[in-house]
Amino acid sequence: MTTTELATRGIWQSWFRWTTAGEFAGFLAPALVGALTSSAELLVLAGVIEGAVLGAAQAAVLRRVLRAPQSWDWIGATAIAAGFAWAVAMIAVHNGERLNSLPLVVLLPLAAVAGTGVLLSIGVAQWFVLRVHVHRSHIWVLANALAWSVGLGVFFAVATPLWQAGQPPALIALIGAFAGLLMAATMAAITGAALVHLVKRG
Template identity: 30%
Template sequence: MADSISPPSFDWTLLLKWTLACTLGWLIGWALLGEIWIGPVLGLAQWLALRELSPRSSWWIVATTVGWLAGWWLLVSGVLVSPGSGFISSLFGGVVAGTLVGVAQWLLLRRWLPSAVVWVTANALGWALGFAGLLGGVLTGAVIGAVTGVALEWLVRNAATLDLLDSINNESGG
């Protein structure tokens, strides 16, 4: 019977839900409330998309807020790079903010998703591309959501595949 079991397929619903959450969270935080509110609002929106996957995901809002505030402070204070709107500054700023948000969120993800370290890289890349976007801040959340959403979907599918392999091994006495 193990031959009829197939690994999970790509979950487009998760990707779309996640990308929408990131887009709305970014826009509400950035455009309506101000930059300092991006972390909590984005964290809340992401948590709403995540809560079906993990019942203990409520710390996600805190982790996202802490990661964002640390990154935002480093960017606006000029500690790492002088604040500016040039392409390289934006790209670097995205790497910094994305890495810090990614590390804060990874501390939670690593408990329930194998290979969760991929999350840090996905955030650094997604935030860098979002910050360096040619259309300004309007699409930043969508870019972050699309890149990290693909990573999240892969992490969840990878975990489900590993669970499936464990159950097959247990059935066959392995």
């Protein structure tokens, strides 16, 4: 294995560890809040906390790999984007009956726009910070959309059959945390590959 291959492998491993840990730790906030309450406001706030923790973990790697961007810019962008994604999700959840009453010709485009906004939110927000430091930074937006799409798919595939009506809040939170860990690892693996690609291209 060449020196370059070792270096890029080290970048991916570092990103994978930090991002997985950051997203898992951050996701505990909405997992716990969601187990205790259905308050949309509190869940959006928990989502902002999730984004801030994730952003801080990722910034720790970016400072070494790119010697940029500024940590607070990255953390702030990630926190705002995560809050936005949770807000969109809460609007959908708390207006489920009203949305289900809409004709498919209206509901499907609305769902597509909302889903796209959620999947692109973090990648686009981080791109505004990253674009001045790397070439072809638009790849980051696409990679994040893929990463979160697959990661959320993993989360719901694991959590949905395990969650049952009448479960105690502690068990609901534990299931959510376990599924969140798998989601975090999936997202970290995909975005880590994208980061290595961007670093190689300079």
